[in-house]
Amino acid sequence: MAAPRSITRILKSLPNPCSHHHHRRRRASLLPAVVLDKRYSSNQQSRQPPHPHPPSKRPPPPPPPPPPHLLLAAADARPKLSEHHKITFDEKKTLVPWEEGKTSHFQHVWMRDHCQCSECFHPETKQRVLDTFSIPKNIQPDMVEAEEKGMKIKWKNDGHESLYPWEWLHLHSYNPRLERYISPQFKFWGSEIAEGPPEVGYDAVMESDSGVGEWTRKIHKYGFCYVNGVPATPGATKEVVERIAHIKHTHYGGLWDFTSDLSRKDTAYTTLALGVHTDTTYFSDPAGLQLFHLLSHTDGSGGQSILVDGFRAAKILREENPAAYRVLSNVRIPSHSSGNHDSSIQPYAPFPVFNHHPVNGELIFVRWNNDDRATMDRWDDPADVERFYEATRAWNDVLKRRESEYWEQLVPGRPLILDNWRVLHGRAAFDGKRRLCGAYISRDDFMSRFVLSNSKREDVLKAL
Numbered sequence: 319m320a321a322p323r324s325i326t327r328i329l330k331s332l333p334n335p336c337s338h339h340h341h342r343r344r345r346a347s348l349l350p351a352v353v354l355d356k357r358y359s360s361n362q363q364s365r366q367p368p369h370p371h372p373p374s375k376r377p378p379p380p381p382p383p384p385p386p387h388l389l390l391a392a393a394d395a396r397p398k399l400s401e402h403h404k405i406t407f408d409e410k411k412t413l414v415p416w417e418e419g420k421t422s423h424f425q426h427v428w429m430r431d432h433c434q435c436s437e438c439f440h441p442e443t444k445q446r447v448l449d450t451f452s453i454p455k456n457i458q459p460d461m462v463e464a465e466e467k468g469m470k471i472k473w474k475n476d477g478h479e480s481l482y483p484w485e486w487l488h489l490h491s492y493n494p495r496l497e498r499y500i501s502p503q504f505k506f507w508g509s510e511i512a513e514g515p516p517e518v519g520y521d522a523v524m525e526s527d528s529g530v531g532e533w534t535r536k537i538h539k540y541g542f543c544y545v546n547g548v549p550a551t552p553g554a555t556k557e558v559v560e561r562i563a564h565i566k567h568t569h570y571g572g573l574w575d576f577t578s579d580l581s582r583k584d585t586a587y588t589t590l591a592l593g594v595h596t597d598t599t600y601f602s603d604p605a606g607l608q609l610f611h612l613l614s615h616t617d618g619s620g621g622q623s624i625l626v627d628g629f630r631a632a633k634i635l636r637e638e639n640p641a642a643y644r645v646l647s648n649v650r651i652p653s654h655s656s657g658n659h660d661s662s663i664q665p666y667a668p669f670p671v672f673n674h675h676p677v678n679g680e681l682i683f684v685r686w687n688n689d690d691r692a693t694m695d696r697w698d699d700p701a702d703v704e705r706f707y708e709a710t711r712a713w714n715d716v717l718k719r720r721e722s723e724y725w726e727q728l729v730p731g732r733p734l735i736l737d738n739w740r741v742l743h744g745r746a747a748f749d750g751k752r753r754l755c756g757a758y759i760s761r762d763d764f765m766s767r768f769v770l771s772n773s774k775r776e777d778v779l780k781a782l
């Protein structure tokens with residue numbers, strides 16, 4: 319391969335793009351720039367996806383890495399080019415030497431495909447307009463120049479000019495990866511959370527995006543959060559839910575308003591106790607968030623709510639009984655919702671209790687609803703049947719421990735929202751007239767609002 323050609327027409331030493339406008343350093347953001355890191359490369363070191371059926375001898379999976387699914391870009395770090403080396407390119411790639419001593423390698427086809435100009439990338443819709451497949455296979459720059467705002471490339475084949483902002487280049491450097499990720503950690507909790515459960519105020523949520531930012535940050539960190547001071551009406555409740563995102567409509571309706579009248583053929587519409595579970599395990603894409611608002615409970619008592627932190631419980635099970643954790647990470651459980659005459663809802667495939675991110679291996683989703691479990695008649699090895707029941711018993715024992723359970727009597731005016739991918743919920747039996755309203759929000763809609771209400775949109779867009 320020919321030695322990298324020096325850049326033609328680089329007449330002077332590279333200007334340090336940050337040298338003469340430090341006074342224009344980005345206003346330190348009020349909140350750390352939180353953006354989703356969706357760029358998991360397929361070859362990133364990752365655990366193998368779980369085996370379809372529990373192997374008997376397989377060693378327990380390694381502990382998952384900390385969840386890197388959120389990127390906290392350095393709020394005000396500005397990448398600086400090397401003072402000593404120039405940008406160079408050869409027939410395949412451009413090399414960008416940074417002050418920190420690392421050099422990013424960007425293949426030309428990748429660079430051209432990621433041109434951010436308004437011809438190639440729609441300025442409003444943020445979608446690619448460029449026809450990727452019109453890029454010549456051997457595309458090369460005619461000229462590469464370091465400008466104040468970024469690196470400019472003039473392409474040889476058609477003279478097209480692309481400008482790649484320095485922050486964008488540094489953030490998207492893939493060889494090597496340069497940005498450090500500080501993932502906001504989850505705060506696991508047990509029964510002690512009753513002393514100080516996460517909560518926000520109705521006014522804050524309704525009046526400002528920063529109020530929604532605080533609310534979504536607490537939901538992400540704890541897996542649940544109360545909203546204090548909400549008028550105990552379905553209308554006010556709907557408005558609160560929609561401060562996060564549009565409601566996920568299901569066969570229960572949009573904003574559901576329910577009581578023990580079996581109007582929908584589900585035990586939630588009875589006075590029965592419900593063991594802790596996650597909802598909608600019968601959807602391919604189960605609800606991300608679920609809000610409950612007790613509107614009234616008259617002529618009776620009971621119906622206390624119970625929450626269990628499913629991520630904490632899973633961690634305990636993995637430590638105490640790795641065999642059970644492995645079984646519940648591999649055995650796929652069929653689920654259904656078939657009480658209503660006009661539907662029998664089932665996901666496109668059964669899923670295990672513990673679902674791990676397919677690339678980085680972190681536990682990302684607990685699915686557990688023993689009441690909605692369908693008949694399990696697909697076993698490669700019948701010996702796995704007993705193993706499954708042993709594993710679910712071990713799981714149930716962890717869930718039912720006193721220190722796992724957070725019991726709380728919901729009250730009108732103080733709705734509870736929870737992360738249905740992490741937190742299990744249930745209720746005690748009750749009598750009398752008990753009316754709740756609430757709604758589901760999809761996981762992706764929640765994460766979108768969480769990120770955008772806790773970062774500058776420009777940072778989110780830059781990290782796409």
Ligand SMILES: C[N+](C)(C)CCCC[C@H](N)C(=O)O
Nearest residue numbers: 570574576586596597598687
């Ligand atoms: C929330 N709402 C009362 C409307 C429906 C309850 C659905 C309960 C169902 N067994 C599940 O686990 O998804």
Ligand SMILES: O=C(O)CCC(=O)C(=O)O
Nearest residue numbers: 586592597623743744745
């Ligand atoms: O009635 C309640 O408090 C909760 C009902 C429930 O668990 C559900 O709707 O999934």
